[in-house]
Amino acid sequence: MQVYTTDRIRNVVLLGHGGVGKTTLAEAMAYLSGITSRLGKVEDGNTVSDYDKEEIKRGFSISTSMIPIEWDKYKINVLDTPGFFDFIGEVDEAVAAADAAVIVISGKAGVQVGTRKAWEMCNKYNLPRLIFVTDMDIDNVSYKKVVEQLQEIYGNKIAPVYMPIRENEKFVGYVNIIKNKGRRYIERDKKVECDIPDYCEEYRDTYRDALMEAVAETSEEFMDRYFGGEEFSQAEIYAALATSVADCSLVPVLMGSPVNLQGVTNLLDDIISFFPDPTKLKRTGLDKNSNGTFDADYDFSKSKSASVFKTIIDPFIGKYSLIKVCSGVIKNSDVLYNVDGDTEEKLSKLYVLQGNKAVEVPELMAGDIGAIAKLNSVRTGDTLSTKSNPITFGKINISKPYTCKAYKAKNKADIDKIAQGLSRLAQEDLTLKLVNDTANRQSLIFGIGDQQLDITVSKLLDRYKVEVELEKPRVAFRETIRKKSDVDSKYKKQSGGHGQFGHVKMRFEPSGDLETPVIFEEEVVGGAVPKNYFPAVEKGLAESVLAGPLAGYPVVGIKAVLYDGSYHPVDSSEMAFKTATMMAFKKGFMEASPVLLEPIVLVKVRVPNDFTGDVMGDLNKRRGRVLGMNPSGDSMTIIEAEVPELEVYGYATNLRSMTGGAGDYEYEFVRYEQAPSDVQEREIKEREEMKEE
Numbered sequence: 001m002q003v004y005t006t007d008r009i010r011n012v013v014l015l016g017h018g019g020v021g022k023t024t025l026a027e028a029m030a031y032l033s034g035i036t037s038r039l040g041k042v043e044d045g046n047t048v049s050d051y052d053k054e055e056i057k058r059g060f061s062i063s064t065s066m067i068p069i070e071w072d073k074y075k076i077n078v079l080d081t082p083g084f085f086d087f088i089g090e091v092d093e094a095v096a097a098a099d100a101a102v103i104v105i106s107g108k109a110g111v112q113v114g115t116r117k118a119w120e121m122c123n124k125y126n127l128p129r130l131i132f133v134t135d136m137d138i139d140n141v142s143y144k145k146v147v148e149q150l151q152e153i154y155g156n157k158i159a160p161v162y163m164p165i166r167e168n169e170k171f172v173g174y175v176n177i178i179k180n181k182g183r184r185y186i187e188r189d190k191k192v193e194c195d196i197p198d199y200c201e202e203y204r205d206t207y208r209d210a211l212m213e214a215v216a217e218t219s220e221e222f223m224d225r226y227f228g229g230e231e232f233s234q235a236e237i238y239a240a241l242a243t244s245v246a247d248c249s250l251v252p253v254l255m256g257s258p259v260n261l262q263g264v265t266n267l268l269d270d271i272i273s274f275f276p277d278p279t280k281l282k283r284t285g286l287d288k289n290s291n292g293t294f295d296a297d298y299d300f301s302k303s304k305s306a307s308v309f310k311t312i313i314d315p316f317i318g319k320y321s322l323i324k325v326c327s328g329v330i331k332n333s334d335v336l337y338n339v340d341g342d343t344e345e346k347l348s349k350l351y352v353l354q355g356n357k358a359v360e361v362p363e364l365m366a367g368d369i370g371a372i373a374k375l376n377s378v379r380t381g382d383t384l385s386t387k388s389n390p391i392t393f394g395k396i397n398i399s400k401p402y403t404c405k406a407y408k409a410k411n412k413a414d415i416d417k418i419a420q421g422l423s424r425l426a427q428e429d430l431t432l433k434l435v436n437d438t439a440n441r442q443s444l445i446f447g448i449g450d451q452q453l454d455i456t457v458s459k460l461l462d463r464y465k466v467e468v469e470l471e472k473p474r475v476a477f478r479e480t481i482r483k484k485s486d487v488d489s490k491y492k493k494q495s496g497g498h499g500q501f502g503h504v505k506m507r508f509e510p511s512g513d514l515e516t517p518v519i520f521e522e523e524v525v526g527g528a529v530p531k532n533y534f535p536a537v538e539k540g541l542a543e544s545v546l547a548g549p550l551a552g553y554p555v556v557g558i559k560a561v562l563y564d565g566s567y568h569p570v571d572s573s574e575m576a577f578k579t580a581t582m583m584a585f586k587k588g589f590m591e592a593s594p595v596l597l598e599p600i601v602l603v604k605v606r607v608p609n610d611f612t613g614d615v616m617g618d619l620n621k622r623r624g625r626v627l628g629m630n631p632s633g634d635s636m637t638i639i640e641a642e643v644p645e646l647e648v649y650g651y652a653t654n655l656r657s658m659t660g661g662a663g664d665y666e667y668e669f670v671r672y673e674q675a676p677s678d679v680q681e682r683e684i685k686e687r688e689e690m691k692e693e
Contacts, residue, residue: 001068001352001359004075006298006367007277011077011324013098015091015121017114018083020106021134021258023049023061025267026080028258032189032265033069035354039261048355049080053462054455062455063428064090064310066322066369068352068359071268077369083114085661086449088399089431093380095121096396097309097324097369100275101129102267107141107255111149113661119154120634128245128275130252132267136164136171137257144203147253159214160207160253161241162266165197171257175200176266177207178237189261214250215240238273245274278367283326285383288339288390296327296391298367303389304328304336306364309396311380312371313424315463317356320371321378323364326393330370330384331363337387343377344387380430398430401446402667403652405453406473408443414466421464425456432456439554440474449652475646476599477683478672479548480557481592484509489584491576501568502576504529504537508588511559514597514672517545518555522562529565529577536574537562540581549586550594551687556672560585596680597672599645602627605655606638607663614658615639622647623676642670646679 014022027047031039040047045056049065061082069076079094081087095101103118105111122129133146143164150158165173165182173184175196184194196204216226218240225232232240244250252274256263278298285305287294296305310322323330330336332350337343351358351371364370378384385391409415422445426432433446447453453470460466485508493500511519520538522529529537545555565580603624607615616626616639624643632638648667655663675683 001070001075001361003361003363003365004368006279006300006365008074009077009278009365009367010074010271010275011079011097011099011278011367011369012271012275013079013091013094013101013127014081014104015095015101015114015118016083016104017106017109017112017118018060018085020083020104020109020112020114022083022104023047023080025102025104025132025134025258025264026065026067026078028261028264029069029076029078029268030067030354032261032268033071035067035069041259048357051356054458058455060084062087062090063312064094065355066353067355068369069268072272074272075368076268076271084451085114085117085656085664086447086452088448089429091121092398093310093396093430095125095127096307097322098127099278099281099367100271101127102271103129103131105131105133105146105150107133107135107143107146108138110146111153116153116634116662122248126248128248130245130254130270130274131158132263133253133255134258136255136263137260139169141171143255150253154251156210157249157251158253159211159241159250161211161270162254162263163200163203163207164255165194165200171262174255174263174266175204177204177211178241179234180204180208185260185262189265211237211241214244218243242274242276246276246280281367283393285326285391285393288392294327294391296366296393298325299327300329300366302327302366303386303391304330304334305383305385305391305393306330306336307393308375308378308380308382308384311378311427313428317358318373319375320351320353320358320373321375321380322353322369322371323384324369325364325366326391327366329363329365332361335387336384337390338375338378338382338384339390339392340379340382341377345372345375345378345384347372349373379427396430399448400666401431401433401448402648402665403449403453404444404446404473404649405450405470406437406442407445407457407468407470410467410469417464417466418460418468421460421466422456425459429456437473437476439476442474444473445470449656450650472649477551477553477675478514478597478599479550479553479555479589479594480514480597481508481510481589481594482674483593485588485592487584487588487591489580489587491580491583493576494571499568499571500573500576500579501571502533502536502573502578502580503566504562504577504580504584505564506581506584506588507561507563508585508592509559509561511557514557516556518542518558518560520560520562524562524564528567529562530567533567533572533574533577534562536577537581539574540578541585543578544582544585544589548594549589551596551684552691553596553687555589556597558589560588596675596683598675598679600642600670600673601645601648601667602670603641603643603648603651603665603667604638605641605663605665606632606636607655607659609635609637611659611663612637612639615655615663616641618654618658619643622651643667644673644675644679645669 306323435444
């Protein structure tokens, strides 16, 4: 593949609901540009972008894949993203590298939840966008209805630039509204000019008037000419539309049938015409030498810098760090400095990835996207630059995972291999988080949803030949007391020679501070317990609160007062007083009305207004206390509630079911509260059974 200058590069991400045909569209682009000699199908498992075994097995995209397409002396870096919400982290990475977006909509399904989420993501990153309506080959699909639906939601910025010609409910051609001409398909993507049918005139005129009005609004001169009845040239129209698309004030709507290669060449042409090249974009980093800003701005004449937006680690093809060059020209002989890892890396080869196929290139210009192999110290989000001019760019904003499961090895001999495999998968997918919960003696894995975690287990088996079981995680309860107790504890042991003797009298009561395990005080008078044994008493308390007598959970909120005791001048020792203290703690704790505390989290649920009643009802069933509701724009509401963490398990699946996938949530720990008696009884019983096992 040849090297392209920055002004001839377009970085485009495909976004949309799951199953609308993003991968099919990417495949059609690859075929028409000559990357592949046969048109693959998702159901046959032979597309360029869905190459992972899990993707082929399940029939949908799991990871973002890259397809660099050469078209009309331009390079279009197409980033094909998953549509299912469990893999939002892949979308976050792709959007961070893209300069514009194609939102794909099924003509049959119309605007879906994934469409709205794609639009919100474009708004968040201020991405220029166009909409491509697929499935035009399906009988009875109404392009007009889809356009009306889009205009109802997003207003006048929706501007169709094509409309279909249908005969006997069949898609046979289209009208180019800008050129005011018709085209009829004669064989798949082959087409000839044709007259515009009379039945298309009405909507053609409506769409064209709206387009011309949008063109007129780009300058006062154009506005005067528009009201003077002048016609704009095609070049003027395309230039004005490109300006409006770049500032996100206009969103062109295209359509076609990628399975038949129809409408795809128009899309490729319009990506080049409408979307900005990287030279028109800003990219600012931090100059570590001066602590000032570095305006990279995809300028090839400036110092080399690149951001790593994705990592691929495969046991067979190795590790690839996908980069976007932010300034300068990166060559395959360069030595680059990893600012975040404080290491230097000598490059051996530069690549562009066509799905899983690595194509070597000699250099990458500013604004281009490529891959570097075997950068061992480099992680997603790191910045590469020169050591003499170290630059760092902001980290990628990755969605936070809240779905949690515990995992354990089916074969204990595989524990180390499982840890290595999960670590590599977590490097690839930043929404996977691994946590070692020592308090509950369990290993936890966090993800966006259950499907993502199930696929992670499958990848472990396929790639690393190890098996794990997922199960419901144990919640981190705490133990405390509600009343006071007073105990006398004596530890005495004689076994020949020096014996062991420790005697303490202690009071236990709630401290009121649930952040601190134990507060120790001493009120000993007259040397009943020598001061040199106080540290041993304190150490006994510190060890006792690690696992409480009630159910083995950590203890919090205890005040322990040593007020009396006795000692033996020969047999007393630190170990004896420590043991006596631990005996006193156990007895005193159980006599002071012990209770289990459960963690309470603050949940913020963002849902469409129509679902607020259902969501609040469900939160109440989960023992939640709804604190309030706040409007969030775009007909959305944020519901805040305090919910026991025990009841949050499985919430992601329930919320999606209730809201059709439109709702999302986040939560954070706020405090501990006494658990209801039935929850305490169940938990204590389960812990007893665990001990027996």
